[in-house]
Amino acid sequence: MIKKQSIVALVLFLLIPPVLGLGGMLFSLINPEIAAGHPNYARNWHLLNLLKNMCSLAFAGVVAVLWLLVCLMVIRSKQRSLAWLFLAALGPLGLAVLAMLNDRAPAERDRYARFVRGLNGFARGAWELCTFVMIWVLAYEAMVLTRTLRIWIEAATTGTSVAQIVNIQNASSGMWAFAEGNEVMYLVVLFYLLWPMVFCIVGNAAARMAPARAR
Secondary structure, three states, rough: OOOOHHHHHHHHHHHHHHHHHHHHHHHHHHHHHHOOOOOOOOHHHHHHHHHHHHHHHHHHHHHHHHHHHHHHHHHHHHHOOHHHHHHHHHHHHHHHHHHHOOOOOOOOHHHHHHHOOOHHHHHHHHHHHHHHHHHHHHHHHHHHHHHHHHHHHHHHHOOEEEEHHHHHHHOOOHHHHHHHHHHHHHHHHHHHHHHHHHHHHHHHHHHHHHHHHHO
């Protein structure tokens, strides 16, 4: 059984990329220079520029609210105090801490919560550390795989060699490193939200298959 709050948290988190994409599209569409050649150019330029900046801030605010709601849903799913919401300011690290909190009201069929509660202090610490390292490694490897696939697709569609594309990316390595860092952090949060669900689904499937094999 997967808690409703966990599903809501996952859905809210998956909304963040579309919201960012829509905000970026609107930001690029609003061009203050279209006021050129019209009366009151200076005033119209400043109004359009203000609209562009407000649009950017508005979508950034929506993303911030979505992130707070994601963390809130994780906290509520574990029946913890709202005081833990301050960890949302730490981004993926904060959500990792929230994911490690004990569930004070585990569902009857929540295999992951029951498994974690059954570990002693030392085993629990080792489990959470291994989970933390595994998720960050998987997120990084997924980013590398995605980057490689994007390069191959761009090379196939544009006729540019892979080496040329890599050289172009290396010329603006700072921008690419920032984007890939954000991608890794996004995947870390996504994996943390999915991990208990996958654990329960696999555990339930294994439990149903066990009686069949016994026959």
